Amino acid sequence: MSEMKETEAKRPIMPDAGADNRPLVELTHVEKHYGDLHVLKDINLTVRKGEVLVIVGPSGSGKSTMCRTINRLETIDSGDIRIDGKPLPQEGKELASLRAEVGMVFQSFNLFANKTILENVTLALIKVRHMDKKEAEQLAMDLLARVGVDSQASKMPSQLSGGQQQRVALARTLTQDPQIILADEPVAALDPVTARQVMQDFVRINKEMGISILLNIHHVELAIEYADRIIGIRAGRIVYDGPSKQVDQAVLNAIYGDDTETEATA
DSSP states (O other), X not given: OOOOOOOTTSOOOOOOOOGGGOEEEEEEEEEEEETTEEEEEEEEEXXXXXXXXXXXXXXXXXXXXHHHXXXXXXOOSEEEEEETTEEOOOSHHHHHHHHHHEEEEETTOOOOTTSOHHHHHHHHHHHTSOOOHHHHHHHHHHHHHHTXXXXXXXXXXXXXXXXXXXXXXXXXXXXXXXXXXXXXXXXXXXXXXXXXXXXXXXXXXXXXXXOEEEEEOSOHHHHHHHOSEEXXXXXXXXXXXXXXXGOOHHHXXXXXXXXXXXXXXX
16 A cells, blocks of 8 residues: 555545445544643544444554543543534533433443343343333343343353453443444453454444444454454544555554654553
């Protein structure tokens, strides 16, 4: 691949979006500081409906921070974030409503240790959405089956492997019926075989349910294999935005090569 071209606004070249690829998520000129540390620098990004997008970059480059700004787990200093064309609410019921449409999967699973797998998945359905218990249990079992862990429904989280727990966390997120799922290092704690299986789960959910997926991971080989599009971020800036199949050594050097610039905390 030839060297990447610089735009006048120092923004990476992005693929053209057609009528069927209208943005679901838009970040425009987003800036973020932690005190004196400049962690996100003029971030411009779109996520299209039905897309699997993976963010890669060195540790401390700002990947997690950028991911977490999309549902306001992290606030921004300036810029604009929109979900399906609507500005990201600051707080209150509107923000809670938006978060219901933006699912989040974490590295640490965040399952309730004192509840069964089925109870973990039905909890929000019953308590938040006020769904009938039997209806909630049926939906939960269907979603657990979709990610291949329905046979574990009566067990406690401690009885499951890390990969199984991550799949439960994914099933729980699906109960929100989200438009997009954000996944912050979802395979970091998993062995290579299990990590690949979990990535396959995300892609299958994307294909079967039409849910956009945005993952932040360290595994470049998994990103290239499973992403439609890759975002490369270094020291708080996007340095690559393009198809996964176009990632070559030049691109990897731009993302991971030697750089004396102080990197942002992820």
